[in-house]
Amino acid sequence: MNRVEHLSEDVTLYLGDCLDILPGLSADHVISDPPYEDELHAAVGKINRIRNDGQRTVDVLGFEGVNADRSDIAAACVEASSGWVILFTLAEGVRAWRDDLQAAKAKWDTTCFWVKPDSSPRFNGQGPARAAECFVTCWAGTGYRRWNGGGKRGLYTHCVNTGRQGEHPTEKPVPLMVEIVGDFTQPGEAICDPFMGSGTTGVACVRLGRSFVGIEQDPKWFDLSCRRIADELRRPRLQLEPVAKPVQEAMQL
Numbered sequence: 001m002n003r004v005e006h007l008s009e010d011v012t013l014y015l016g017d018c019l020d021i022l023p024g025l026s027a028d029h030v031i032s033d034p035p036y037e038d039e040l041h042a043a044v045g046k047i048n049r050i051r052n053d054g055q056r057t058v059d060v061l062g063f064e065g066v067n068a069d070r071s072d073i074a075a076a077c078v079e080a081s082s083g084w085v086i087l088f089t090l091a092e093g094v095r096a097w098r099d100d101l102q103a104a105k106a107k108w109d110t111t112c113f114w115v116k117p118d119s120s121p122r123f124n125g126q127g128p129a130r131a132a133e134c135f136v137t138c139w140a141g142t143g144y145r146r147w148n149g150g151g152k153r154g155l156y157t158h159c160v161n162t163g164r165q166g167e168h169p170t171e172k173p174v175p176l177m178v179e180i181v182g183d184f185t186q187p188g189e190a191i192c193d194p195f196m197g198s199g200t201t202g203v204a205c206v207r208l209g210r211s212f213v214g215i216e217q218d219p220k221w222f223d224l225s226c227r228r229i230a231d232e233l234r235r236p237r238l239q240l241e242p243v244a245k246p247v248q249e250a251m252q253l
Contacts, residue, residue, distance in 0.1 A: 002014060002015055002016035002020075002021070003015035003222070007226065007229055008233055010206075011211070011212045011214075011233065012212075012213050013199075013202070013213075013216070013225060013226060014216075016215065018073070018195065018217070019072055022076040022080050022215070025192060025213060026080055026082065026190075027080055027082070027190045028081070028082055028189035028191065029082075029084040029085070029086070029189065029190075030077045030081040030085045030140075030192045031177075031180065031191055031192075031193055032086070032192075032193045032194050032195045032196075032201070033087075033195055034073060034088070034194075035066040035195070036066060036088075036090050036170075037065055037066060037067060037090060037093045038064075038067045066093070067096075070100050071100045071104075074101045074106075075103075077101075077194065078104040078138075079140075081141070081192070082141045083185075083189075084185070085101065085137070085138050085140050086135055086180065086184060087135060088134070089133075089136060090130075090133060091134050093134075094136055098136060098138075107145070108138045109137040109138050111135070111137070112137060112154030112155070112156065113132045113133070113154065113155050113156065114135065114156045114157075115132045116131060116132060116133070116158070116160045117159055118159045118160050119132075119160055146186075147183055147184050149184075152183070156180065158176040158179070159173065161173075163176075165198055165200075165224070165228060168197050168198035171197060171198050174200055174204060174207075177204035178204045178207060181201070185208075187208065187210065188210070189211065190212070191205050191210050191211065192212075192214075192215075193212070193214045193215070194215045196215055196221070196225050197216065198228060199224065199225030199228040199229050200228075201214070202225060202229040203228055203229055203232045207232060207235075
């Protein structure tokens, strides 16, 4: 059964399947970390090791890969967004996401990269380890694309184990999501994350003064998101007075 939590006027969280809930929602942007490709899920648990943050890797992720539902997810995200659609994926999934997002009438933009300086090495020594993940970007709105980065490159360097809560197996670090939300969205805009997980994107949105709508189908992670975002809402905020715009005085002749 679906459940809705209104944590504040600007934060609403839904427990349920995003493909059931997204059609009734609209947002300025969709930013999310959907499940990765089936091939990665099949490989999880084959190497038993300790992560850099001291926690053991999981044997199963607890959810299915994205292959079967990718086209439906892409269409629902594009329909719900009036601006950016930003989705994390492995390099192997970039082409498939591009094709499905374009089929949903989004304007493809580019692929950005999250570089992970502390990512785990490949312990069997049979090749290089993954040092980065991708996120694809497309524009689902009208008119020109808008963002705050000017000519900035789409390269985001953040350690995996800095700014993590630590329970969710595929959690993104808060500093990474703060930078992405800050680059692609404006204060007061509404951000939707249809694969909320442990709520990191919601934490970043609250921290930066964005509204947030999150969807998560696993009750365990939904409850964790509620706790994390509620904790962030309770944090004191520095209130700054708006800076007056300079006025050009008349020239004295």
